[in-house]
Amino acid sequence: MTGDLHVRPAHGLDAGGMAEFLCRIIRIGGTTAMTRPVTATDMTDWMSSDPDRSAWHVAEDGQGRILGFQLVGPADYLPAAAADISTFVAPHKQGLGIGSRLFRATVPAARLLGYAWINANIRTDNDSGLTYYQSRGFQPYGSMTGVRLDDGQVVDKQLMRYDLD
Template sequence: MIIRRAEVKDGGQMAALLNRIIAIGGTTAHEVAKSAATVRRDYIDGPDCITSVVAEEGDTILGWQAIGWWQGDAHIGSFVDPETHAKGIGAAMFAMTVDLARQAGLADIHASIRADNVPGLAYYARIGFTDASSDPGFALSDGRVVGRVNRIYQL
């Protein structure tokens, strides 16, 4: 497995992985599928993107992680192929993400995680994020209240 910076050519595979995770449900607040162009703009080379890395094996992207500006803070998003969870992909990507975040001059990284996303909460705790606040009333577009936990990682 190789961890590297995301490139424009990765947009299609990154979108396909994200859209599969959205379709499964339960581990992302994203609810609407995204096009490759949208993923490229939001997570690879758009004006709000700070860092973007992929985990690749052969020609297949197994996961990706990006930091971008959202509501004035540097927020992280992490997406790993559900069939390859708990194999160290997230931790490997985060090591490079932290290096890139420091190079970008960030002091901290924020994560907003659905409160019902048990694997996501465990992942962010495991890599050193600490609770900053919570929003127990956070709801999805269909009205389901799932809550949200906001965490921070000090660089």
């Protein structure tokens, strides 16, 4: 799979495809805290909200189809030295190296942005997400219990940390 996989910085023209991709993941449920559909405008707004402190990367196949994307950026609940990370990989494409390739692009970008560590905030019922971040070297450091999602569902979350130094 990784042979015809291309990872590059995401840009505004990717917003529609990324939103469509993310909506498919949201509809399936269980791997993201997001529960409402997103639009290309939402994605563009997120991508441009703090460009000096964020990095977005997209993974696509040889035909330009989005197979995943990853972002790091600031989060209100984290210190300035920490970036929050989100990773989205196409259903039924996990375990094929897409997330690994995205992370190899994200780590140097996070360093260039001046971050000292990356935080992953993962639903505890998201076994593939927990496994992914642990396999990248993230270490558990905290948890959040009883987090209410937009749709009213209550979940617990594991906080994991990856030191960049």
